[in-house]
Amino acid sequence: MSQIVWMARHANRLDFVNPDWFLTAERRYDPPLSDDGMVQAQQLAKRLAKENIAHIFVSPFLRTVQTAYAVAQVLDLPIKLETGLSEWLNPDWMTEEPERLSIQALAELFPKIDISYTPRIAAKYPETREKMWERSGQTARCLAAEFFPKNILLVGHGASVLGGTIGLVGETAKMEVKASLCSLVKVVLHGPEWLLELKGDTSHLSQVEEVIRFA
Template identity: 85%
Template sequence: MSQIVWIARHANRLDFVNPDWFLTAERRYDPPLSEDGMVQAQQLANRLKREHITHIFASPFLRTVQTANAVAEVLDLPIKLETGLSEWLNPVWMKEEPLRLLTRALAELFPRIDISYTPRIAVNYPETYEKMQERSGQTARCLTTEFSPENILLVGHGASVLGAAIGLVGEIARTEVKASLCSLVKVVRQHPEWLLELKGDTSHLTQVEEVIRFN
């Protein structure tokens, strides 16, 4: 049987729109979505509402949870927080381990979060690019195998979207996938192969970033 894996990058983030937010933020490496990002997330949800997705997995960072929540509301599904889809914990980007809300605190804000779900892949600060790619690829393979043949959605970051795609289809994804904000990658399993059908689609968005920022 075939299986479809959708991989989405989070929508636009507040510190991209207002860089000064970072200067006074309590959790400066965990920004929320911007106003236009919330619109993008809703457009993503509308794009996916007829795709027969049965499970939604999201990185535990606020911007990915907000993006996943917009889809979960439309699809009437829970959200499983998967640390393996996390942002690249790059010490150049992040001077210390990023503070983020704990799962129960997030669940109070987003009741669709399934607090019984246990993340399958761990992540540790700091990590190299190679380590990030390894764990995001491993996460994609683990979840697709465990939940096969059901269609699933993975909501991550620029780096982990690319890493997840490489983990499924191989090195071809490195040059083919363009993970702009709120873009969609579609990978289809036709045993024994994975086929890359969408490489970073943004046709569902009314506003698309001109320059792709890889985080």
């Protein structure tokens, strides 16, 4: 039997478009999508509409939830909040542990969130790059195994999409995957081996970033 693990990075974020947003934001490390990011999320949803995806797992940051919600509405699936897919909790980027909306607050905003789901893997601030790759790779392996043979979608960040891919296909992914905004990675299980079929596809997007920022 085979299985497909799709991985998508969130769409464009408001502080990439308006850096001054960060200066007065209540949760400065948890920006929402920008207006063009919302368009990208809809384009991602349209791209995945005909794929046989059974489960959606998403990082609990607002921008990833917004991206996943667009897909969930098209696929009519619940969203499972998985902390193992979180942003790289890099102290060089964040001076303190990032404050996020609570699960209850997110569920009120996004009714398709499955509040009964318990995250499988924790993410703890601060963490090194190696620790981030380890926990996001572990998350991808754990979810793929637990929900086998169903096809699943993981919605995360540039770093956690790359880490999840490394966790399945190995170190070669570091040189192959380009996880730009709202891009898609597709990893397929053939027998005992995971094969990388899409390495950061953006063909579904009308606007693509030129410089990849992993955040």
